[in-house]
Every structure is written in structure tokens, then in C-alpha cells.
Amino acid sequence: MSALIQCEDVWKIYRVGDMEVQALRGLSLTIEQGEFVAIMGSSGSGKSTLMNILGCLDQPTKGRYRLNGIEASNLKPDQLAGIRNQQIGFVFQSFNLIPRTSALENAQLPLFYRGLSLKEQRTQAAAALRRVGLQGREHHYPTQLSGGQQQRVAIARALVTSPSLLLADEPTGNLDTQSSQEIMRILDQLNRDEGITIILVTHEVDIAAYAAREIVIKDGQVLSDHLTKGRPTPSPVGG
């Protein structure tokens, strides 16, 4: 059984004018099904580039990237879109909900592109919202929800397709401490109870501590890759 994520000697080189920027320099990485990984690194370390490649939003200049056994390095844009739709759920720092569109419809969005019937879309999106504790708020607009609630809608949107990989890029970056902990508890629960593989990008140590494995990126390469001492025991609300 192959690993969920296999990066082999991945390079990403940008050309800005005459300058050549090497964002990733021969990075190799393997992540197994069901892991909870935190990727850390200072800005400019290449961690955003890595996330884009892992999320099939971008492709390596050199090297191979396999997701769930699929070679993603040389796929066409529409094929990548298909993989994102089938395999990956995104949670962004700035939530990225579609404005003036209800929580339910936001959560429906990936299913919309799967071509499911409206009824199925609604049922599954409502179920996803229940999983993040937003039952009763299906018809709220993003502006009527708190930051934490908006991020939970975003998680529901990521979950609704039952992805094999959930990518969370600084998911708590725009949230207060209490909301941050709520979000992290949800992610932790999804990983623990449902075995969803989560890759979390953060620069906050206490957030990274929720993960079981911590990878530090520097200058486009893996600086360190180790298991954490263990995740904090789930604390009661407000703790």
C-alpha cells in the first residue's frame, strides 16, 4: 500500500524577469494515510509553494508528486481541477467563502461541480454543516457569522466531498484564541475519529502542537521532520 503523498526531489523554480527564484529545491516527503502533519517555516521558506503543489493548484518544475497513487506532476489544468474536487479539501486563512451566499450553498459548492442533483447537494452539505456544529445556521450569510463560524463553514465545504486529504493553510491565522481552539478541536476530531489526513500550515507553535508530526521547511528543503511529543489532551471549552 503506497503512501498518500509522495514527493520525490520536487523543484519549483520561478522566473521573475532575469532572476531565477528557487522556491523548492529538491524536496522529498512522504505522508501516510491518516496522518496529522504540521508544516512550519518562516515566510519565504517555500512552505506556501509546497502547499500549492500538494493541493494540486500548482505543479513542480522538476520532480514527481504522487497523490493517492496518481502522478500529478504532468496533468492538465482540468485534470488537476478534477483531482482537487475528488481528493482534496481546502481550508484557508481568510475563509474564502463566497460572499452573499448562504452557509449551505457555500458548503454545496464542490458537489455543484461534481454535477450532483440539487437535492443530493443540499442533503450532503447540510450533513457536513452538522459535523462542524452549524446546524440551524444553514441559511446564514457569511456576514451574519462570526470568524470561527465562517471557518467552520469552510471546513464543512472541505469535508463535503469526503476528501482523502484536508489542507489547512493557517486556518487560525485570522481568529481569536478561543475560536482557534474550536477550529483545531474540530480538525483534531476529524483526524482522530474519521481518519482524515490533515496537513496544516502554521507558524504558531501551540497550533502546530495539535499535529502528530511536524515538518519544518527552510530554503525550499525539509529542515526537520519529527513526531511531536503528542497532542494536547482535549480540554473543556474555553480551556
Add this chain to the structure above:
Amino acid sequence: MSAFVWLTILTALRILARNRMRAGLTMLGIVIGVAAVIAMVSIGEGAKQAVQAQIATMGTNVIIIFPGVTSASGVRGSQGSAVTLTVSDAVDLKKRVPLLSDTGWAKRDVMQIVYGNRNWNGTVNGVSPSYLTIRDWSFTSGGSFTQTDVESAARVALIGQTIVGNLFEPGEEPVGAVIRLKNVPFRVIGVLAPKGQSAQGTDQDDVIFIPFSTAERKVFGTSFIGSVGAMFGSTDQVEDLPMAAEQIREVLRARHRLQAEQEDDFTIRTQVDIGKVQEGTSETLTMMLFAIASVSLLVGGIGIMNILLVSVTERTREIGVRMAVGAKRRHIVMQFLIEAMTLSLVGGVLGIILGVTGAKLTTLIAGWPTIISGNVILLAFFFSLVVGLFFGLYPANKASRLNPIEALRYE
């Protein structure tokens, strides 16, 4: 796929409903364009039918033959100045051209008409009885000449509505009255039903008919007995007109002993020829309408393209999100195309409503005849759809080519 299209249409409608002011202003170009086209085509069609009705007042399947021009040492006179057509030509034509169901002849002069202490200068026509049937004249009171009237050159007259209005008191019965033409007394035996304006704009009711024989012998003072001002023929079928015209030409050339190199000393016009002149006019009008329509639809289309480009920029992040969750290029293209087409279609429908209302109001207020054809409405609908599609393509394509990473980062 159909669920996708349906939901995309709903989304598009909601986005438009959200920006009502903007959507309204964007659609205005299409609305005005479509409305103008529908109103103008309706008025144009109405005018065309009115002209056709006027041409129909000439009679049914009429052929008119005018004498040719005089030519003295190369100087040509006006049409009809020669005295080349005669009554015997007309009689012979009826025998030798079987396609002609009847032939008639006429000669005209303008003169003073006196009744009691009133007078009027009108056109007096000496005509064969067949002329009246060929030209479809009917009577509001009295009736036509009899054969006896013709043979005895009786002093009897048929008068048109304009003459009645100018010589008689309202309510006065003209039939039986005696009017004077060049001091010759004539008894009015019939009043003609009105025909209105001819296709050339002349008043067809300003007319008096007297028997040809009477006109020749007692009123006109003709130098060439038997010469006519014009001959008329009619056929049973409108399709026979060109063939009949050709046969008339052959018979007349033979009768006039014209050599092969000599020009015709007469001119033949059929009702179809006269109709064609009018059709030419309305074709020019139609072309002009199409030009106006194209320009306004073009302007409307550019407006739609402009607002969609703004929308693509405003919604860059949304496009990024849609791409991240799995929207393919065609999904994004479809979304913006459907938005463009919704704009142009709603605009088109509003334009149709406005145009039809405008046409109806024109009839109501100005009294112009208008004809609203279903084809024009369908065409307008179709064109607004095409405009939306065409001008939506560029913004839609632009949106679909966004890089998802940059789109997600867009502020």
C-alpha cells in the same frame, strides 16, 4: 450537467438581482436597440401594407399602355405626347392576346366643371365602359354608362367624391343633376366610391368619367379621331402579367409596322412593375433599420462585455475559490456566459415589450398603421441571445484562464 446549467442560471439571476441598478443600466443598450427595431419594423410593415393597399386600388392585374414620345429632329417630347395608340389597337389587342380578359381606353383633359354657381377645375376622362371594370371602380349611387350611351355619345357623367365635395352641398344628391363641361351640359348618372390616394400620392377621387365617344365628339376637340391617351388591359392571373405585356408589345409593334431596329412607340407598365418600385423603397428602409439595429445591439453588447469584465475583476477571489474546489475551465466559462446571456435576454424581452407598446402607441396617438409580426419578435429574441453569447465570450474566457493561486491571493 443539466442540474449544473439550471443552478448556474439561478446563480446568475441572483447576482443580477443583487446589482439591480447596474444590471438595469447594462441592459439599457439592448432594451433600446430591440425596442427601436421592433417599433420601427412594425411601423415599416404597416406603411408597406398601406402602400400595397393603395396599389391594389389601381384595379386587379392591370396593364397600362402609354403612347410613346414625339421626336422632332432628335428632340423628344414628354411621355404620352405622341398619338400612336388608337381605339382599334385596343380592340385588336383583345382579340389577339388571349391572356387579356378585357381591354379599355381613356383620354383625359383638365377643364372647368360648373354646377349652379360653383365651379371646379378637375380631370375629365373619356373612357370605354370596360375601363371602369378594369380599374375596379364601384358606385355609391347611380351606375355606369350603357352601350346606348356610348353609341349615341350621350352627355352623361360619373363623378368622384372630390368633385361631389366641391360642387354639391352636403347631403345634396348629385345623381340626376346637370353639370357643365366646357359649357356642354352633362347629366350625372353615377357617383363613384372613394379610392383615396394613389401609390404616387395623387387624389384618385378628383375625377369625372364620360363616355369616350362623347368626349371625342363633343368636349375635347380632338384632332385625331380614335387616338387614345392610354390603354388598359387586365388578366385573370397576376402571373400572366409579364407574358401578356410581352404579347401586347409584339402585337403593337406589328400593328405599328415598326422595324426591328426601331424603338417601341409606346410604354407598357404592369401593376407588378409599379409594386416593385414600392418594394425597392421598403427594402432600402429595411436595410436602414438593420443598420440601426446592428449599431444599437453592438453598443448594448459592448456594455455587457464591459460590466462582465468589471465583474470578473471584482470576483477574482470567488473564481479562485471555485477553481480550488474543482471548477473546470468550462464551468467558469459557462457561469459568465450564462450571466451575459441572462443580461442580454432579459434586456431583449424588456425591449420587445417596450417596442410592441411603442408600436401600439404610435397607432393610437399618431394613427399610423403598424403590424407587429411574430418573426420580428423571434428575431429580436434570437439576436439578443447571440449578442450575449458573443460579448460574454471574452470575459468568460478571461475568467476561466485565471491562475487559481493568484486568484485566491487577490485583494
